[in-house]
Amino acid sequence: MSNENLLEKLKENVLQGRMEKEDEGIEEGYLGQPGVQELTEETLEQGVSVKEILQTINDGMVLVGKMFEKGEYFIPDMLAASEAVGAAMEVLEPHMIKDKEDWKGKILMATVEGDIHDIGKNLVIIMLKGSAFQVVDLGTNVSSNKIIEEIEKQKPDIVGFSALLDTTMVEMGKNIETMKEKGIRDGVKVMIGGAPTSESFAQKIGADAHGKDAFAAVEVANKLISKN
Numbered sequence: 461m462s463n464e465n466l467l468e469k470l471k472e473n474v475l476q477g478r479m480e481k482e483d484e485g486i487e488e489g490y491l492g493q494p495g496v497q498e499l500t501e502e503t504l505e506q507g508v509s510v511k512e513i514l515q516t517i518n519d520g521m522v523l524v525g526k527m528f529e530k531g532e533y534f535i536p537d538m539l540a541a542s543e544a545v546g547a548a549m550e551v552l553e554p555h556m557i558k559d560k561e562d563w564k565g566k567i568l569m570a571t572v573e574g575d576i577h578d579i580g581k582n583l584v585i586i587m588l589k590g591s592a593f594q595v596v597d598l599g600t601n602v603s604s605n606k607i608i609e610e611i612e613k614q615k616p617d618i619v620g621f622s623a624l625l626d627t628t629m630v631e632m633g634k635n636i637e638t639m640k641e642k643g644i645r646d647g648v649k650v651m652i653g654g655a656p657t658s659e660s661f662a663q664k665i666g667a668d669a670h671g672k673d674a675f676a677a678v679e680v681a682n683k684l685i686s687k688n
């Protein structure tokens with residue numbers, strides 16, 4: 461199979477929510493065919509770059525989002541697709557980690573309180589790790605208190621907040637306010653991202669930068685580090 465066809469199959473299997481070949485798809489007729497895990501392995505073996513694979517997975521999830529918005533996909537379908545993306549990330553992660561000596565800086569990443577969306581955050585983390593940042597993942601639904609505690613403990617250069625809901629993006633501003641109250645805002649840069657966020661929102665809440673996707677996240681982190 462050509463690399464283009466492999467990437468197309470990978471995207472198709474993200475849409476089908478199939479982690480591996482034993483999985484059925486959302487549609488019939490997939491059982492026994494390679495799933496996202498096997499296809500990611502094969503694509504890597506063919507020499508396709510991690511960046512291209514991530515772009516394909518990203519495109520797949522964007523399509524999943526559109527299908528959900530059109531009412532063609534439901535929550536279990538989205539969950540299956542996210543688990544399939546998780547299977548790809550497990551394969552990709554070892555290829556992205558650099559030696560400690562190469563680290564450009566330390567970044568804490570968290571999905572804010574009330575929000576459990578983590579696919580975008582996890583893609584951002586993989587890209588950052590692949591670009592030689594040391595990343596600590598605080599997970600999802602992370603409270604301001606936990607964020608403050610971890611900033612004090614881990615002393616990162618940058619903290620990154622992710623939110624996918626209109627109702628939770630406000631937590632980013634609250635986190636920044638709490639950081640100010642605790643006197644730790646000046647020592648750490650804040651970058652934000654997630655579908656409902658924007659440059660103007662970042663400015664409004666006093667974040668240092670906004671990144672629209674995982675590739676922009678790396679650019680933003682590089683800039684913030686060089687300003688330190």
Ligand code: B12
Nearest residue numbers: 525576577578579580620622625626653654655671673674
């Ligand atoms: C998958 C998904 C889910 C999955 C999440 C699984 C998981 N492990 O993440 C499940 C099924 C659990 C889910 C649940 C819900 N969801 Co949902 N979900 C989605 C969906 C389809 C895709 C999100 C996604 O993964 N996108 C793909 C990734 C790659 O993109 P991304 O997250 O935007 O991330 C990229 C950038 O934003 C950026 N980025 C992200 N974070 C950061 C951070 C930094 C620092 C930087 C620099 C960049 C950055 O880089 C990423 C990579 O390129 C979206 C629809 C959509 N079109 O987005 C709805 C969507 C986000 N969900 C929505 C809703 C309403 C819900 C629920 C409330 C549904 C319900 N009624 O229960 C719950 C909320 C649960 C909660 N408390 O969080 C709405 C939100 C509406 C809004 N604007 O508020 C959306 C938009 C769907 C819709 N149109 O209604 N969801």
